[in-house]
Amino acid sequence: MQKLQPKIKDVAHVAGVSTATVSRALTQPERLSETTREKVFDAIRATGYRVNKAARNLRTRRAGAVLVLVPNLGNPFFSTILSSINEVLAANGYSVLVFDSQQPSAPGQVVSDYMLNGSVDGLITLDGNVSSAMGDTLKNAHMLGNVVFCCEWSDALPLPSIRSDNALGARLAVDHLFALGHRRIAHVTGPADNILAKVRRAAFEARCAELGLTVAPEWIIPGDFTLASGAHAAEQLVAMPERPTAVFCASDEMALSLISRCKQHGLSVPKDLSVVGFDDLEIAGFVQPSLTTIRQDRTGLGRRAAEELITRLNSVQPQEISRIVLSPVDLIIRDTTATIGP
Amino acid sequence: MQKLQPKIKDVAHVAGVSTATVSRALTQPERLSETTREKVFDAIRATGYRVNKAARNLRTRRAGAVLVLVPNLGNPFFSTILSSINEVLAANGYSVLVFDSQQPSAPGQVVSDYMLNGSVDGLITLDGNVSSAMGDTLKNAHMLGNVVFCCEWSDALPLPSIRSDNALGARLAVDHLFALGHRRIAHVTGPADNILAKVRRAAFEARCAELGLTVAPEWIIPGDFTLASGAHAAEQLVAMPERPTAVFCASDEMALSLISRCKQHGLSVPKDLSVVGFDDLEIAGFVQPSLTTIRQDRTGLGRRAAEELITRLNSVQPQEISRIVLSPVDLIIRDTTATIGP
DNA sequence: TTGTATGCGTTATCAC
DNA sequence: GTGATAACGCATACAA
Numbered sequence: 271m272q273k274l275q276p277k278i279k280d281v282a283h284v285a286g287v288s289t290a291t292v293s294r295a296l297t298q299p300e301r302l303s304e305t306t307r308e309k310v311f312d313a314i315r316a317t318g319y320r321v322n323k324a325a326r327n328l329r330t331r332r333a334g335a336v337l338v339l340v341p342n343l344g345n346p347f348f349s350t351i352l353s354s355i356n357e358v359l360a361a362n363g364y365s366v367l368v369f370d371s372q373q374p375s376a377p378g379q380v381v382s383d384y385m386l387n388g389s390v391d392g393l394i395t396l397d398g399n400v401s402s403a404m405g406d407t408l409k410n411a412h413m414l415g416n417v418v419f420c421c422e423w424s425d426a427l428p429l430p431s432i433r434s435d436n437a438l439g440a441r442l443a444v445d446h447l448f449a450l451g452h453r454r455i456a457h458v459t460g461p462a463d464n465i466l467a468k469v470r471r472a473a474f475e476a477r478c479a480e481l482g483l484t485v486a487p488e489w490i491i492p493g494d495f496t497l498a499s500g501a502h503a504a505e506q507l508v509a510m511p512e513r514p515t516a517v518f519c520a521s522d523e524m525a526l527s528l529i530s531r532c533k534q535h536g537l538s539v540p541k542d543l544s545v546v547g548f549d550d551l552e553i554a555g556f557v558q559p560s561l562t563t564i565r566q567d568r569t570g571l572g573r574r575a576a577e578e579l580i581t582r583l584n585s586v587q588p589q590e591i592s593r594i595v596l597s598p599v600d601l602i603i604r605d606t607t608a609t610i611g612p
Numbered sequence: 613m614q615k616l617q618p619k620i621k622d623v624a625h626v627a628g629v630s631t632a633t634v635s636r637a638l639t640q641p642e643r644l645s646e647t648t649r650e651k652v653f654d655a656i657r658a659t660g661y662r663v664n665k666a667a668r669n670l671r672t673r674r675a676g677a678v679l680v681l682v683p684n685l686g687n688p689f690f691s692t693i694l695s696s697i698n699e700v701l702a703a704n705g706y707s708v709l710v711f712d713s714q715q716p717s718a719p720g721q722v723v724s725d726y727m728l729n730g731s732v733d734g735l736i737t738l739d740g741n742v743s744s745a746m747g748d749t750l751k752n753a754h755m756l757g758n759v760v761f762c763c764e765w766s767d768a769l770p771l772p773s774i775r776s777d778n779a780l781g782a783r784l785a786v787d788h789l790f791a792l793g794h795r796r797i798a799h800v801t802g803p804a805d806n807i808l809a810k811v812r813r814a815a816f817e818a819r820c821a822e823l824g825l826t827v828a829p830e831w832i833i834p835g836d837f838t839l840a841s842g843a844h845a846a847e848q849l850v851a852m853p854e855r856p857t858a859v860f861c862a863s864d865e866m867a868l869s870l871i872s873r874c875k876q877h878g879l880s881v882p883k884d885l886s887v888v889g890f891d892d893l894e895i896a897g898f899v900q901p902s903l904t905t906i907r908q909d910r911t912g913l914g915r916r917a918a919e920e921l922i923t924r925l926n927s928v929q930p931q932e933i934s935r936i937v938l939s940p941v942d943l944i945i946r947d948t949t950a951t952i953g954p
Numbered sequence: 955t956t957g958t959a960t961g962c963g964t965t966a967t968c969a970c
Numbered sequence: 971g972t973g974a975t976a977a978c979g980c981a982t983a984c985a986a
Binding site for chain 2: 275318320321322323324325327328333335342343344345346348349350352353356357360361365366367368369370372373374375380383384386387388389410411497498500501523526527529530531533534552553556557558560
């Protein structure tokens with residue numbers, strides 16, 4: 271005895287009004303007289319009515335949903351941001367669809383589909399490596415105005431971007447180490463094709479140059495943001511004949527595993543080596559020694575990206591402009607950095 | 613000059629066939645002759661047509677989407693699982709909607725809405741603390757058959773549940789410590805209302821009893837899975853007059869911060885205290901000393917939960933049965949456990 | 955194998 | 971302030 275989901279017609283019948291009135295009660299209640307409005311809401315409660323999302327979406331040509339493209343969902347850095355994006359969007363009546371861009375299926379294709387088939391109204395991408403093909407597709411469909419970058423970005427696409435002041439973060443790290451007396455500073459990078467890695471590395475090198483510091487080529491150690499690459503970087507570091515006295519890692523995860531691996535080699539942090547991370551993951555404050563790092567306002571990044579998108583979705587004619595919002599970063603001084611030894 | 617999104621009618625016109633034929637080409641291409649099928653696909657390419665999801669959903673009464681309810685998206689434990697859920701669902705043509713149950717809005721209400729208004733076809737919940745009200749609502753709508761638990765579960769709802777063998781995990785931990793000579797073993801629990809915490813604690817106590825070990829009440833230290841609570845537990849531990857020689861933590865995060873805090877108090881792990889965690893987060897293998905822990909197959913949990921749900925969505929009449937799938941756990945012996953000192 | 959015609963449940967346009 | 975009615979774009983029962 272399947273009891274069918276009540277529809278707007280059933281509510282109208284119970285309330286003794288037309289379907290149009292029920293619909294209005296749902297979408298613009300202020301336009302109804304108080305008495306009919308209450309009649310309708312009573313009927314809605316009585317019938318257990320829920321609006322059919324598909325029908326509404328079809329009619330209004332809106333999805334009430336947003337897609338978030340995440341590079342590696344398993345990374346806690348991104349999932350925290352996703353959480354705050356979810357919070358803001360949910361509060362504004364939007365559902366959140368999520369897609370991991372690490373998946374086998376071509377992400378650009380998938381994302382375009384979501385946008386073009388009306389599954390979602392907009393896109394927040396935490397992945398800067400979006401294909402230009404995707405950009406073209408969305409542009410042709412006049413949907414490029416509903417895309418916002420968060421954290422990462424692409425210089426090829428002139429879109430709003432909410433990001434940390436990565437260059438400042440790198441400078442803060444270098445300045446801090448410099449002030450502690452360090453003159454031989456290494457840098458563990460992120461993936462070569464990652465925009466964050468590029469910017470942080472460039473700023474690191476520029477600041478070192480400004481301070482008159484020489485950075486030997488071998489001190490630029492390639493990493494990829496992962497724990498494993500941090501450990502690998504440590505191996506290279508300890509093997510250097512003239513070891514740097516400090517290292518700036520482009521991510522906390524690399525910094526943490528680098529420190530652990532250095533310990534295994536008998537190197538003491540910060541006595542023998544000062545280490546600065548980037549991100550300020552929660553665990554950075556709970557390890558021993560606790561990690562000096564550059565804090566990113568992850569919650570703020572997600573929140574502001576979501577707000578930016580909502581603004582654009584609400585505007586009649588979304589502009590394809592590359593508004594850049596820089597989120598502040600802070601140097602969090604903990605226990606992995608110290609003045610250089612004798 | 614907004615170029616309107618082409619519809620099925622436009623494709624039909626270009627291909628010189630009826631709209632029904634175009635629709636069939638999309639949904640059951642094998643039922644068309646090869647020539648017309650190709651004509652249609654050519655027309656689809658030519659027009660840049662994409663099916664309108666809302667219209668299709670309205671017509672088919674399906675959403676092609678699944679909701680995943682996550683308690684604390686920011687927790688890497690859950691986000692890894694979400695990632696593998698995403699992978700399986702995407703491969704099967706389902707979109708993934710995500711909702712963080714930590715949000716202010718009443719999760720049960722929100723989840724029910726998603727299910728009842730047709731936004732999603734099914735639900736995978738990683739949160740065992742779903743309200744019974746939600747259960748009732750879904751049951752009334754005959755939608756309870758499309759819900760699957762993953763990791764956590766609720767004894768009040770007879771639903772399929774993909775979970776780790778938590779009791780075995782606790783036993784493995786105790787047995788390992790016992791074999792190393794430990795007789796005074798403490799336990800840091802998860803939140804009191806969490807089903808995983810309950811099961812792990814009960815199994816811990818039961819195994820200790822079986823082995824003839826006494827567990828002083830104060831050795832059961834309340835935690836809540838977080839880093840902060842692990843540090844707090846460490847404080848209590850070091851303050852004990854007759855300290856246990858080993859501790860089994862209900863999560864890796866608690867274990868990691870407990871170890872760090874103990875170090876600050878001059879306690880050496882594993883010399884003065886052996887520690888076993890639970891989860892096997894990736895970082896457990898990258899800290900120094902590396903963490904002995906109980907591995908959960910997070911990827912497998914997510915994958916199997918997704919597969920279970922898909923099976924049920926494909927079945928004509930989903931059963932409301934409480935099929936329990938136990939995912940194996942493994943003791944991963946690393947460096948935080950050692951034989952008891954003299 | 956293909957075409958015709960109807961309806962999915964809602965909102966928007968127009969009357970009243 | 972409210973009601974009748976026509977779309978929204980697609981999939982399917984039925985015909986051919």
